[in-house]
């Protein structure tokens with residue numbers, strides 16, 4: 001006997017952006033004066049988010065793991081709300097949250113190209129993955145190695161479409177047809193999608209991939225052209241909040257500046273060493289002969305003062321050389337600097353490199369003026 005569900009009509013509570021709502025909405029959020037930042041409450045993105053904010057000296061004070069509201073001491077007038085990633089995006093669209101840090105995949109799937117969502121920083125450097133098709137390595141798929149091969153398979157017709165299981169139905173319905181997959185039938189599941197082809201409940205899957213281990217362990221493979229989007233942690237904002245909510249743009253700017261300056265510094269080391277030379281220009285010429293020692297704009301050369309002999313005044317016999325080098329070039333740069341310094345080379349990690357104005361800030365202002 002088919003289950004009968006009593007459908008209860010639930011009156012929609014107007015949100016803070018609803019023009020019809022004269023009074024405050026359910027949470028009084030239309031009259032709220034604080035700016036709200038939504039962060040992942042659990043899972044692999046939660047840890048990466050909190051670690052990055054801590055590295056930017058924006059530690060979230062969350063004494064109890066089950067506490068869903070917190071704050072960041074350095075950012076007054078900002079409330080932190082811990083939510084599931086998809087709910088962060090939903091609540092941004094409803095006007096109950098102003099900013100969020102989530103995976104880009106969640107913004108793309110649950111934001112559904114809503115123009116109110118603005119990606120303020122698109123590469124936070126954690127949660128890297130991509131949304132890709134996975135098909136069996138065996139059977140009729142054995143020699144299929146690309147999306148065009150898959151689309152060309154004669155098996156797929158309007159009466160017998162290619163069955164794809166995914167948690168990303170919005171992106172699947174928008175992007176798969178553009179890849180030439182005409183006859184597809186989408187189904188959803190909450191997880192462990194890789195089991196579906198072996199179980200016979202789907203022919204292929206569309207899911208997030210990072211190491212590829214789960215696909216391989218379930219005899220599935222990716223195919224050329226099968227990646228729909230790439231994803232990593234992003235800082236996303238509601239355009240309306242940035243334009244209408246007092247303080248939202250200022251706090252966004254500070255977060256963006258700190259994130260951008262820190263992420264840029266993470267890839268750099270500061271090298272310093274002392275060397276003999278006739279003048280700062282002479283030392284700079286020696287250093288700049290080495291390609292790996294050109295730094296961000298160039299080496300900083302400063303005189304080292306000493307009192308070689310009692311009674312004589314201070315003298316300059318050495319010059320300190322300071323340069324930023326990319327982590328990948330560290331060892332070669334140390335060797336080159338050592339050759340010309342002759343003395344030890346000090347290496348320091350960098351916390352921030354602040355640009356005059358972060359490029360993403362100019363982009364955001366341009367977006368807000370559209």
Ligand SMILES: Nc1ncnc2c1ncn2[C@@H]1O[C@H](COP(=O)(O)OP(=O)(O)OP(=O)(O)O)[C@@H](O)[C@H]1O
Pocket residue numbers: 042043044045084085102103104105106127128129191208209210211231232
């Ligand atoms: N290999 C991966 N699989 C799934 N998500 C990944 C992967 N790599 C990075 N991510 C990021 O992590 C997010 C999902 O994290 P996680 O799976 O912990 O949470 P969730 O899927 O929402 O929770 P749950 O899995 O309990 O339903 C994705 O939205 C994506 O941005």
Ligand SMILES: O=P(O)(O)OC[C@H]1O[C@H](OP(=O)(O)OP(=O)(O)O)[C@H](O)[C@@H]1O
Pocket residue numbers: 190191192193194207208209210211212213214215
């Ligand atoms: O490429 P890999 O590194 O193997 O990661 C990909 C797997 O990780 C995620 O699953 P998750 O761990 O979130 O479990 P779930 O499928 O139950 O969500 C995703 O749904 C894939 O199944």
Ligand SMILES: [Mg+2]
Pocket residue numbers: 191
């Ligand atoms: Mg998951």
